[in-house]
Amino acid sequence: MLNNLEKFKCMKRDTAEINLDPLQRGGILTPEARAALIEWGDGYSICDFCAGVLDRIKNPPVEEFVHSVLPKFLGADAVRVMHGAREGKFAAMHALCEKGDWVVIDGNAHYTTVLAAERAGLKIEYVPSSGAPDYAIPAEGYSEAIERAYEHKGNVSMAVLTYPDGNYGNLADVKAVADVCHDFGVPLLLNGAYSVGRMPVNARDLGVDMIVASGHKSMAASGPVGLLGASEEYARTIFRLSATKKNKEVEMLGCTVRGAPLLTLMASFPAVVERISHWPEEVNKARWFAAEMEKLGLIQQGERPHNHDLIFFLAENLYEISQTAKKGRYFLYRDLSERGICGIKPGLTRQFKLSTFGLSRDQLGRVLNAFDEIIRSYAKA
């Protein structure tokens, strides 16, 4: 009945030398994480010396990592390791909001914020962005959205800000958003999937009540793994203990990431802390790259000057080429592939996003040359 299973035995990852996909840039493993993956690969290996609570395991030093290192790193009173940012958002919403409540979400939010709210039975009021070309999220938009929800007689029990968003790489004014939300008594959750592990982010300094991070997106960890941090006030409810099962946290279903992904997060952590100190150079590189792309006729969207490695481009010139190119709208994907570059979704030409994170100026130069060559080659023809 079960035939042809051979194909599952040896699956190769066929990817190009330079991968520009924003999803991929921050999750490339360090050598230490790669070693941890091998050492701790077996099923439930981390549980060898567990006395019943994953985040209290002393060997490997999970307890120190979760209860001492991460709270300092995130600026949160309590932190737990989650399966990812989305699972962190759902856990916070499920614990803190009642079905039928309203949650206020920035218009640039990742789709998983919407799904987390939908799964928790919440209604959504959006804070619209300013639209093209900046797509900025204004702090006052939060007060307007909260007031709109109130007009529906809604109870607004949480607000979420995506920092940066995953389309334009915009870093909104978190402190101002937090102030607005707090004026209404609404706690603010910061989605740091594209920031924590790339740039300095401190929940306490930014004034946010909760924060989620992504290990596979931005902390050089093997997915799925992420973080949920909260201030004492909200941590009490989110990380509440079971009424009947001693020491087990209900919202975490006891233990969350009981395997190798957690070990890769820990093993990469020293290198992640180090790389965050080079963030200004990452921003400079992104700005330089965006400026060079504009010289080739593309137009950068989102904040200018840009403050993040995730960059969105409009490319009317590439779209025009796609109208007559032999391979149609797939020409860009294929022409970049031939030059050892991937990460822009197949079929996209008129607008796309990419990330410069962790790529050297030499590598980015190769990308710029590739775009230049491709554009010139069709101009000739």
Add this chain to the structure above:
Amino acid sequence: MLNNLEKFKCMKRDTAEINLDPLQRGGILTPEARAALIEWGDGYSICDFCAGVLDRIKNPPVEEFVHSVLPKFLGADAVRVMHGAREGKFAAMHALCEKGDWVVIDGNAHYTTVLAAERAGLKIEYVPSSGAPDYAIPAEGYSEAIERAYEHKGNVSMAVLTYPDGNYGNLADVKAVADVCHDFGVPLLLNGAYSVGRMPVNARDLGVDMIVASGHKSMAASGPVGLLGASEEYARTIFRLSATKKNKEVEMLGCTVRGAPLLTLMASFPAVVERISHWPEEVNKARWFAAEMEKLGLIQQGERPHNHDLIFFLAENLYEISQTAKKGRYFLYRDLSERGICGIKPGLTRQFKLSTFGLSRDQLGRVLNAFDEIIRSYAKA
């Protein structure tokens, strides 16, 4: 501020040659899974060629695995990859039950079944086991428990059976339990964390409506990863699509295991299918081992003859030794460690569980010799 991070860079798994922990036996990676871990270790590697739905990825062949191979394997109309069995149980309860509903659970259930119900806001009515020495779960116990819940004016929206349970390795009469539940119109979820991947289990043949499995516990996969299968009737609700985000399943938060654990599950799968065909020999080995342990003065609890590799022992003789041994109740753990054996929790002597799964008769002979030697050494002294 963040100091002494060096310890996270090189964490070694210090474990003995023979690990008897039931948690560990079924999760040891195959060479193919180990290779997959390296190949697909980076963060979000599986998403390179994703068009928006994880389980529709064609390269690697996730779509075929999830939508064709796994439904056949589990005997379920629809299957999704989950973070583990517990996350599968919660997703099913959260999707199908209303807050305040009742769920009927076997008295031998894993603590995560209780947590999943608690997280979903459900009340629990237990089906008590028969107690020592068999700890059997009788099918009629389900009708009694459902009727007790009705006496509380409760709506019973799900029943769960643990197959086998994680303490005694008992395999209850699933078909009889399913018949009882269905007489009341209550769907039955089978927790196969310790069966799927070790022995033949087919949800349809057993008459259950939903099934969860654990990749790290029993399918030679790197955790956390598991499965949730459901019949068409319940799959429609559990795997419902978002009202606003195209093609995204709400209860899955879009995509679940977006990383290497899924690839290890796939890579090990051919070997897992193969090993299931050797299940009768695993049972014979477990029975032989239990009989030999009884010759040393221990007493096997749970079903007799035993039908699973997970075995619970009472050991009054070891407990007596612990009363006077120099190392107190830790003597057994240390004496076994010295002989290259681990997996019985430190400090336990009077009762403990272990698993014989995947160990050769030679290896199990070494374990028996170790127990024999240890018992004799204290008798002399």
